[in-house]
Amino acid sequence: MAEPSQQVHHIKPADLEAFVQGVLTGNGVSPEHAITVARCLLMADLRGVDTHGSNRIPSYMKRIREKVLDPTAVPELSQTTPVVASVDGKNAFGFVSAHMGMERAIEMAKEFGIGMVSIKHSNHFGMSAWLVDQAIDAGMMSLVFTNSSPALPVWGGKSKLMGVSPIACGAPAGKERPFILDMAPSVAARGKIYKALRRGEKIPTDWALDKEGNLTDDPASALEGVMLPMGGPKGSALSIMMDVFSGVFSGSAFAGHVTNPYDPSKPADVGHFLVAIKPDLFMDLEDFKSRMDYLYQRVVGSDKMGGVDRIYFPGEIEQITRDKRLADGIPFTRAEIDALNEEAKSVGAASLKFD
Ligand SMILES: NC(=O)c1ccc[n+]([C@@H]2O[C@H](COP(=O)([O-])OP(=O)(O)OC[C@H]3O[C@@H](n4cnc5c(N)ncnc54)[C@H](O)[C@@H]3O)[C@@H](O)[C@H]2O)c1
Structure with a gap:
């Protein structure tokens, strides 16, 4: 039997979402932005990416209190060419700037086939896959890059320089599951x-x-x-790639200068790079979808190595977890619930309900 602080309780997704919105608005976030941030965190909790879900609330709220993340900032979008836009995040939540950026990328892709958005002066946006999902919900393929604070040595080095910056991309399918890759290079x-x-x-x-x-x-x-880093020099190179596209290119911090989310001395200055692509640029949409379905079937139907019961498509395990958690609730330890409720108490927001 687990000790009380480690006992697991299942939280209903709608209760969690409403709770997180309450804590956010209690800390000065506008209701509109609170909806976006809470939804993105909930998506991570549902997909089983517990490291990047609502448990991050205390550390994000700390950054607001330390005045290094601006809960009231409104990111600014500028159009560069018909298929290229940029967002100045103005130190708002990374979720808000990236959501705005992907929305614009999708609009451009619908009209011109592709849309690319560079984002600067942003913050951590958690799990990249919520952006891939945002594109898939609009029927789009996507690339989702971000840089992050130093955590990895470059190949041959011994101190932190590059971030554990996830590389993510996706494509919709027909009747099978979509392709959703979201991986950190560590x-x-x-x-x-x-x-x-x-x-x-x-x-x-x-x-x-x-x-x-x-x-x-x-x-x-x-x-x-x-x-x-994963795969030695290859993981190190992927992390540098995230910094080229997200940091150097955008005008945000790069080369080891993104601020650690737990360092209260200055804003994070994270950069992101988003691309949305219309899948039917070179063939009918139905052809594309049936080719994606065929790829899925070939991958999951591949001959299995010893000890493997089932082969999964990238993103599939997380989608299965989401289906289960939508039905059964999201597991949190009592210690995690207590930490979240401390945040609620400090701003007079409603506490998180659990059985
Ligand atoms: N914003 C940031 O700065 C930041 C930094 C680091 C990580 N993250 C997030 O952390 C999360 C975790 O990253 P990670 O690299 O640990 O993910 P992971 O190792 O759990 O998964 C990586 C990828 O491999 C696939 N996968 C995993 N197991 C599989 C299997 N058995 N069969 C087939 N495919 C499989 C997953 O679907 C996923 O696409 C990501 O959502 C990432 O965006 C964010």
């Missing part, structure tokens, strides 16, 4: 280490080095050290 996302720390768990020893450069299973020591 062995594991740093949020998984924060989650292990919160839950008092150990981490696998191939995730990170401690500050002396030794392998560690202790999340606190790992957070003082460096994450390990």
Whole structure:
């Protein structure tokens, strides 16, 4: 039997969404922006990306209180060419700026086949897949890049320089599941280490080095050290790629200068790069969809290696989790619920209901 702080309770998605909106508006976020942020966090919670969902609320609210994230800022959109736009995030929530950017990219893609949006002076936007989903809901393919604060050494280096910046992209399908790739270029996302720390768990020893450069299973020591890139120089190169497209190109911070979300000294200045693409540029939409369905069937129907029961398409495990959590609720430990309710109490918002 788990100790009380680690006991798991299932929260109804609608209760969680309303709770998060209440905490956000209590901290000065406009109702419109609170809806966007709460929905994006809920999408991560539903897809099982617990590291990038509502549990991040305390750290985001801390940044508002420290005056390094502006809850009232309204990002500004400028049109550069008919298929290119930019957003100055003005230090608003990354969710708000990126949502606005993807909305514009989709509009341009509907009209001209492709839409590209560069975003600067933004903040962490959590799980990239919510942007891929936003595009898929509009019937679009997408590329979703962001940079992030230093957490990885570059290949051959020993101190943090590049971010664990996820690379994400997607494509709609017909009757099968869409393709949704969303992966950090580290062995594991740093949020998984924060989650292990919160839950008092150990981490696998191939995730990170401690500050002396030794392998560690202790999340606190790992957070003082460096994450390990996946695939050695290849993971390191992907992280540099995210910085080229999201940081250098946009006019935001880059080359190790994005502020860590837990550093209260200055705004994060994150950059993002979003592309929406109409899938029927080179063939009928029905042809495209049936080719995607065929690809799905070939992938999941592939011969299985020993010990594997089922092969999944990228994004499929998260979609199955979402279906389950929509029905059963989202699991949170009591310690996580208490931390969220502390936030609610501090601004007089309604607390999170749980059984
Ligand atoms: N905004 C930021 O700065 C930031 C930084 C780091 C991570 N993140 C987020 O953290 C999340 C976690 O990233 P991650 O790299 O740990 O993800 P992950 O390793 O859990 O998954 C990576 C990809 O592999 C696919 N996948 C996983 N297991 C699979 C299997 N058995 N079969 C087929 N496909 C499979 C997933 O669908 C996903 O597309 C992402 O949502 C990412 O956007 C955000």
